[in-house]
Amino acid sequence: MPELVFFSGTMDCGKSTLALQIEHNRSARGLQGVIFTRNDRAGEGKLSSRLGLVTDAVEVADGQDLYAYLVDRLSQGGRADYVIADEAQFLVPEQIDQLARVVDDLGLDVYAFGITTDFRTKLFPGSQRLVELADRIEVLQVEALCWCGARATHNARTVGGAMVVEGAQVVVGDVNQSADEVGYEVLCRRHHRRRMTAATARAAALSPDVLPVSST
Numbered sequence: 001m002p003e004l005v006f007f008s009g010t011m012d013c014g015k016s017t018l019a020l021q022i023e024h025n026r027s028a029r030g031l032q033g034v035i036f037t038r039n040d041r042a043g044e045g046k047l048s049s050r051l052g053l054v055t056d057a058v059e060v061a062d063g064q065d066l067y068a069y070l071v072d073r074l075s076q077g078g079r080a081d082y083v084i085a086d087e088a089q090f091l092v093p094e095q096i097d098q099l100a101r102v103v104d105d106l107g108l109d110v111y112a113f114g115i116t117t118d119f120r121t122k123l124f125p126g127s128q129r130l131v132e133l134a135d136r137i138e139v140l141q142v143e144a145l146c147w148c149g150a151r152a153t154h155n156a157r158t159v160g161g162a163m164v165v166e167g168a169q170v171v172v173g174d175v176n177q178s179a180d181e182v183g184y185e186v187l188c189r190r191h192h193r194r195r196m197t198a199a200t201a202r203a204a205a206l207s208p209d210v211l212p213v214s215s216t
């Protein structure tokens, strides 16, 4: 049975790498996939992983009907044996419904990859719809880690290393950004709640307030 699978996790946990591996393994066996993406850091029409691999993809436009795209392609004699959708959190709920229809009406497997929640721990609308509709939700096996060593479960947005909680839901960016840039850091829930990033934890550890008091 074809499936809609949602591979979810924090930023930097290997989602795009897995998408590229699925693509590689299927195309190595002569299958031809359609790869959708939106707002990849590598630029328009690209699916990229931090391991350095990148492939061409169809950049999803505002309001684009993904089901109609596949029907058009197939009716013009094109091939589509499966579908990959990376950065699926940036798709609108209607586009997730269209992907579910691709599974049910066209009989294609759809593999969607994305972060579930934003920097304020709120669901992205596209990810919410995937949770509602997916046949299966897979959490990536490679754990991204918080600075404290615990499994990272949440995404923080940072400016100069400090966590911010105000701003637009969508700001394309990366982890490990330089101090003055808007960036992201993955944290465990405890440290996300306390707004404690690696930089603020380091600063707190160095603060005279918490230095051990000498008995002499």
Ligand SMILES: Nc1ncnc2c1ncn2[C@@H]1O[C@H](COP(=O)(O)OP(=O)(O)O)[C@@H](O)[C@H]1O
Binding pocket: 009, 010, 011, 012, 013, 014, 015, 016, 017, 018, 048, 049, 050, 051, 142, 144
């Ligand atoms: N230099 C490196 N050596 C080995 N693994 C790396 C390196 N850089 C990144 N990675 C791996 O790549 C993962 C990020 O992969 P990526 O597919 O870009 O993540 P996502 O799409 O989930 O944001 C990291 O969690 C890490 O496991």
Ligand SMILES: Cc1cn([C@H]2C[C@H](O)[C@@H](COP(=O)(O)O)O2)c(=O)[nH]c1=O
Binding pocket: 010, 011, 012, 015, 016, 039, 041, 114, 115, 117, 118, 119, 120, 155, 156, 157, 169, 170, 171, 172, 173, 174, 184
């Ligand atoms: C938390 C959060 C992230 N984003 C952006 C930042 C990146 O461009 C992507 C995630 O990409 P990745 O391959 O999973 O690292 O999403 C955002 O726009 N808003 C957020 O709250």
